[in-house]
Amino acid sequence: MTYLDLHCxxxxxxxxxxxVEQYLKFIQVHRKKGYTIDGIVxxxxxxxxxxxxxxxxxxxxxxxxxxGAELDTCFGHMLVYNITPSLAKDVDFGDVKMxxxxxxxxxxxxxxxxxxxxxxxxxxxxxxxxxQGEVFEDVSIVERVNAGSKPEENERAxxxxxxxxxxxxxxxxxHLASHIARAVTEFxxxxxxxxxxxxxxxxxxxxxxxxxxTAAAPVA
Amino acid sequence: xxxxxxxxFEDVELGDEIGPAxxxxxxxxxxxxxxxxxxxxxxxxxxxxxxxxxxxxxxxVPGIMTMALVSRVITDWAGAGTVADLDxxxxxxxxxxxxxxxxxxxxxxxxxxxxxHVQCDITMxxxxxxxxxxxxxxxxxxxxxx
Numbered sequence: 229m230t231y232l233d234l235h236c237x238x239x240x241x242x243x244x245x246x247x248v249e250q251y252l253k254f255i256q257v258h259r260k261k262g263y264t265i266d267g268i269v270x271x272x273x274x275x276x277x278x279x280x281x282x283x284x285x286x287x288x289x290x291x292x293x294x295x296g297a298e299l300d301t302c303f304g305h306m307l308v309y310n311i312t313p314s315l316a317k318d319v320d321f322g323d324v325k326m327x328x329x330x331x332x333x334x335x336x337x338x339x340x341x342x343x344x345x346x347x348x349x350x351x352x353x354x355x356x357x358x359x360q361g362e363v364f365e366d367v368s369i370v371e372r373v374n375a376g377s378k379p380e381e382n383e384r385a386x387x388x389x390x391x392x393x394x395x396x397x398x399x400x401x402x403h404l405a406s407h408i409a410r411a412v413t414e415f416x417x418x419x420x421x422x423x424x425x426x427x428x429x430x431x432x433x434x435x436x437x438x439x440x441x442t443a444a445a446p447v448a
Numbered sequence: 449x450x451x452x453x454x455x456x457f458e459d460v461e462l463g464d465e466i467g468p469a470x471x472x473x474x475x476x477x478x479x480x481x482x483x484x485x486x487x488x489x490x491x492x493x494x495x496x497x498x499x500x501x502x503x504x505x506x507x508x509v510p511g512i513m514t515m516a517l518v519s520r521v522i523t524d525w526a527g528a529g530t531v532a533d534l535d536x537x538x539x540x541x542x543x544x545x546x547x548x549x550x551x552x553x554x555x556x557x558x559x560x561x562x563x564x565h566v567q568c569d570i571t572m573x574x575x576x577x578x579x580x581x582x583x584x585x586x587x588x589x590x591x592x593x594x
Contacts, residue, residue: 245537245583254463257463376579378579403537403583404569404584405556406569
């Protein structure tokens, strides 16, 4: 079993105020309270940095740190996992009007995986586009729980999953250290790398949970 | 303890939560603030019609007034002169005459040659569960008991 926060932003994203180390420190606060958090996936806005290496910090704090991205598309924000040099060559990450359907195909072609972020968010979520008649044949998983969304937006995401059979992930969408891991995805598999994350997503053996559900025993 | 600080560094732990403090901003307070600031009424901060002209639902609290109010919540807790930096991100407009919930959570602590530093995460929300109007961080310098 692996509990991963699949959506968070460090100061590399312009609207975040948390460093990666501050996230890892704050995960220790959660762990002291009895919650289980194994790792995070950094999903910076509109960018991916191949050179930055968090392995030393990850080892120091005992937290898995994986890297992805949150890209803007014409169909809303999309979380991209297992970004390879070939995918980054094929896709302009800074293009805020890119075709989301093409991104999903390109990611799969290069061994990555795309999960539409906060699909129930008013104005910019996948639900809005589906209501306009858009069809997304290659979507099979969406972010069902986004801890930065309004409750009714998460309810719309849940309705979407029930209607379509989409599977759902969870992430905090943290921009502050204290918001890390408020929602996480529980995977059956042990995950230590980005390719393992993609395999686990494809397996379908995961579910979205709030941090309170990760406690082995009730937390006061 | 030196200065006007109410807290020692040793009293603060990573993860500590303070508040939320509940504040509200009345129309006449915004008018007074704008007058002192040199941006006298009517304007989008004080007047319904002026606000609607630029697409707002109603007059809003000026950003620098929001920063001042957040600073006051922090100094009410930590003491005057402790805030070294306040960095807020406005994710929505801050309304008049509504309860505003200002939450503080300690998100980092650090001691170095320059002193004792505490970073706090700040959120300001409205009365219903919602995305915050404002998020950000404050960096405090606190005295030590030693």
